[in-house]
Amino acid sequence: MTNTYYEFFCPVKVIAGKAALEHIPYELTGLAAKRPMIITDKGVRAAGLLDPVIAACEESGLDIISIYDDVPPDSSTTVVRDIAAIYRKEKCDSIIAIGGGSAIDTGKAVNILVSEGGTDIAKYTGAGVIKQPLKPFFVVPTTAGTGSEVTSVAVITDEKKGVKLPFSSSFLLPNAAIIDPRMTLTLPPHITAATAMDAMTHAVESFTCMAKNPLSDAYATAAIKKVSQSLLQVMDNPKDNDGRLELAQASTMAGIAFSNSMVGLVHSLGHATGAICHLPHGMCMSLYLPYVLEYNLETIREPLGELLLYLEGPEIYAATPASRRAEASISALRKLRDALYKRCQLPRTLKETDKVTEDQLDAIAEMALDDGSIMFNPKEVTLKDARAVLQRAWA
């Protein structure tokens, strides 16, 4: 194995557990930040999730200077420009993004504008354009799935051109990610399930795709174990604080894993399906995962077999002959999907979504083939292959 080479990078301080939010003022002061701006969405505000953050800051004599709570589900260049203008007008000096993937991506993009200058975020699109540290930036995730708090990318829609602009730089990473179980406690069941399956997919793809490495493997397996052990418990008892924290940590760990080793065909198909049929990302992940693993099976038999230990525990792992473990891992994931379907009707096939028609499959296949993550799928994918996987996922 002297031919192996890899890179691993995660400079984000993780602040996790009980009363984690109360560490925000101390951490801000440590970066000489005194005038923070909160970027979030209406749902987060309505769920009352801002209150503990604001209270935590005020109790330490730190005022939140401005709150922008109108981030749309698909954030745009206009939104980013508007928020940057408010930030400048209010003389803010730091950003706290609170929410899911969209609020976090918006926070990253606003941070580029207010640090680098200008009003046109499109100028900074691409890889490696930003060459210096940005303003102090904190992320408080309110879903347990995307892992955006530890990834160095953001995607913002350019409405005028109708394209999605990618931004990529290690300087987009927040200074700290604050994982507090209070923030995910009120997440509704179907979102809990879908986002946790997104985290599961990040970990499984990270462990079985081409850029896997020993460090990302450690994060991936730990994340899989946490999701396997806690997801159904939380589904049955949504107020389970410990279980919520386990899922939130799993999501961050899976995020660290995949941001260093990338994802594969499940994500290529999921991105395409999301764009064409407007299905939530996590739902697509859960849906495609077993079908893609079956497609990749002979290329990933060994690593996939190893995952049985983390999916089902040591007894079942030991009782399963080595030659059957890969199939058993897929069965374990199918079993989990069935259990989720029973609890919240999280679809297992495209037909069960009721949002996809069979004549859309060709368009999805074609779009998936152009997705960046397909490069890291362990098995080469042709249009014919992608169509075949979609056909199996149909019903």
Add this chain to the structure above:
Amino acid sequence: MLAKRIQPMASQARRLYVELMFQVMGRALQAVSEVDSEVQAEAKALPKGFLFEMMVMPDGSKLIVEHVGEGRFHYHGDSAPRPVDVSIRFKHLAHAFLVLSFQEKTSVAFANDRMLVDGDVSYAVRMTRVLNRLESFILPKIIAKRAVKEYPENLQLPEKLISAAQIYLKVATHFVQSARA
């Protein structure tokens, strides 16, 4: 300057090899796009006038091709007529050598962070498929298997022999033409 003089011969040889391989690949890309329907089908999705570059950082050898329409590529040598649309950049000469001497698959090199993509990723993905197809055409099967993730099933031996011969012939004529020019 001093560093340049004390560079080992091996490095000089690698530099020359990478430069030569870029030239062969550039000409082969043009040639293969004139005969292979699958490459044409991939290329047709690219905008007309699309410029693709492969280069060695910071300022080493380059390969530039343009999609001139109808799925055909035109090889521009190492200078682009205008800013390129997609650039695949090897971080170091050593990494370019690993890939171009078929010791490391293109897909593995991507996974290993050996190179950067600048520009629209979906076009980069498409170009990687074109390069894979190209490599399985111009290389003997045993080496091609090392170079690409999967050797295409639909590349039957007779077809391969005929096409490879056609491509070699075209590469050769391009060489002769540019040697004259």
